[in-house]
Amino acid sequence: MARTIRKTKMLATAAVLTVAGLALSGCAGDGSETEDGKTLKLWHYEGADSAMGKAWAEAIKIFEEETGAKVEFEEKSFEQIQKTASQVLDTDAAPDLMEFNKGNATAGFLASTGLITDISDAVAEYGWDEKLAPSLQTTAKYSEDGVMGGDTWYGIPNYGEFVGVYYNEDAFAAAGLEIPATYDEFVSVLDAFVAKGITPLAEAGAEYPLGQLWYQLALLEGDRGFVDDYQLYKNPVDWQGPEVTSATETLKEYVDKGYIASDVSSVKAEDAGVSFINGTSPIFVSGSWWFGRFVTEATGFDWTMNAFPGADLSLGSSGNLWVVPENAANKELAYEFIDITMRPEIQAIIGNNGGLPVAVDPADITDEKSAELIETFNGVLDADGLSFYPDWPAPGFYDVLVQELQGLVTGVQDVKTTNTNLGEQYDEGTADFR
Numbered sequence: 001m002a003r004t005i006r007k008t009k010m011l012a013t014a015a016v017l018t019v020a021g022l023a024l025s026g027c028a029g030d031g032s033e034t035e036d037g038k039t040l041k042l043w044h045y046e047g048a049d050s051a052m053g054k055a056w057a058e059a060i061k062i063f064e065e066e067t068g069a070k071v072e073f074e075e076k077s078f079e080q081i082q083k084t085a086s087q088v089l090d091t092d093a094a095p096d097l098m099e100f101n102k103g104n105a106t107a108g109f110l111a112s113t114g115l116i117t118d119i120s121d122a123v124a125e126y127g128w129d130e131k132l133a134p135s136l137q138t139t140a141k142y143s144e145d146g147v148m149g150g151d152t153w154y155g156i157p158n159y160g161e162f163v164g165v166y167y168n169e170d171a172f173a174a175a176g177l178e179i180p181a182t183y184d185e186f187v188s189v190l191d192a193f194v195a196k197g198i199t200p201l202a203e204a205g206a207e208y209p210l211g212q213l214w215y216q217l218a219l220l221e222g223d224r225g226f227v228d229d230y231q232l233y234k235n236p237v238d239w240q241g242p243e244v245t246s247a248t249e250t251l252k253e254y255v256d257k258g259y260i261a262s263d264v265s266s267v268k269a270e271d272a273g274v275s276f277i278n279g280t281s282p283i284f285v286s287g288s289w290w291f292g293r294f295v296t297e298a299t300g301f302d303w304t305m306n307a308f309p310g311a312d313l314s315l316g317s318s319g320n321l322w323v324v325p326e327n328a329a330n331k332e333l334a335y336e337f338i339d340i341t342m343r344p345e346i347q348a349i350i351g352n353n354g355g356l357p358v359a360v361d362p363a364d365i366t367d368e369k370s371a372e373l374i375e376t377f378n379g380v381l382d383a384d385g386l387s388f389y390p391d392w393p394a395p396g397f398y399d400v401l402v403q404e405l406q407g408l409v410t411g412v413q414d415v416k417t418t419n420t421n422l423g424e425q426y427d428e429g430t431a432d433f434r
Contacts, residue, residue, distance in 0.1 A: 162316025394429025
């Protein structure tokens with residue numbers, strides 16, 4: 001059951017940002033300084049072999065060469081930073097710069113409690129706002145209550161993510177089908193695969209991405225106003241309105257028509273992804289975070305990823321944020337480092353290693369598959385299409401979506417009941433912000 005955001009904030013003090021433990025557990029530096037007497041304490045949780053890990057390692061080299069300062073880097077796990085940040089950031093053990101998750105219950109919570117710095121002046125000085133699309137800026141700016149989309153900058157993302165559709169091109173060719181460009185063509189493709197005895201969509205109802213598909217179907221009927229109401233609490237969401245009703249009805253139809261397996265409620269995301277990798281399912285609606293894995297593992301056939309056909313809006317957001325703790329000892333050094341990560345050469349490293357840079361020169365992308373992904377993402381950005389994720393507005397709403405959509409696809413409850421239950425839990429979880 002969803003809890004109110006106020007209750008979640010109380011719990012978050014102990015659990016939402018446990019970066020403190022990170023700093024205190026085997027990560028504390030020896031306090032040594034460079035000849036220039038400056039040290040930047042940096043925390044992030046990207047693996048060394050990831051796109052961001054590789055890019056930021058190069059940024060560290062450039063930073064040390066250009067500033068004469070030393071970087072004291074401490075790699076934390078995502079869980080460490082989520083669970084301990086609120087404790088450590090209120091002490092002298094706080095880093096100067098750290099990666100932190102975007103969203104109301106995470107970066108927004110830190111902003112509303114004064115634990116991270118208002119960096120608006122630095123944004124203006126370095127011109128970062130000119131490099132970030134409006135929908136990317138939404139996750140970096142918060143109100144005094146910690147609601148994203150506010151007027152004050154509290155973080156900077158330098159990569160992004162989105163949900164699209166992965167297609168097995170070999171399976172399409174074998175079936176005499178073409179990659180759909182419109183939603184009607186998409187449905188026709190689903191019907192064609194079913195007629196051949198193939199369940200076309202890899203899906204998972206025991207966790208994501210079934211809820212993401214549901215939200216994407218709502219976005220087909222919605223506009224930016226719907227997104228602002230749903231995500232930013234601009235106006236009440238009509239849970240029996242056309243957007244939500246169409247999404248829930250259509251998802252039920254997908255199961256009834258055999259587009260999705262009848263046992264989807266017990267399937268997990270890993271199983272859905274593997275069914276695409278091994279060629280069992282020709283279509284997978286999910287995020288760009290699978291892209292690098294598919295490049296490595298889905299090697300038995302040609303495949304591509306496109307934005308959801310016929311949609312002006314797509315699930316997605318910025319990546320996580322660089323945030324500067326209020327207790328940081330070297331804020332100016334933090335801003336210099338952020339600026340380096342926004343440079344074309346660092347953005348190119350992200351892009352050529354399977355990531356989605358936010359300010360890259362397309363000419364710098366030499367990997368053909370990566371260029372295809374970035375082009376699709378840039379198309380979503382150019383259309384101001386990023387619309388965030390369905391579980392973001394209310395703490396605990398991810399679990400609510402999973403549970404209610406399981407009830408829908410198994411036939412335990414009808415469309416109206418599903419929407420009513422979702423609406424009640426959404427309203428409870430967002431009450432403090434409306």
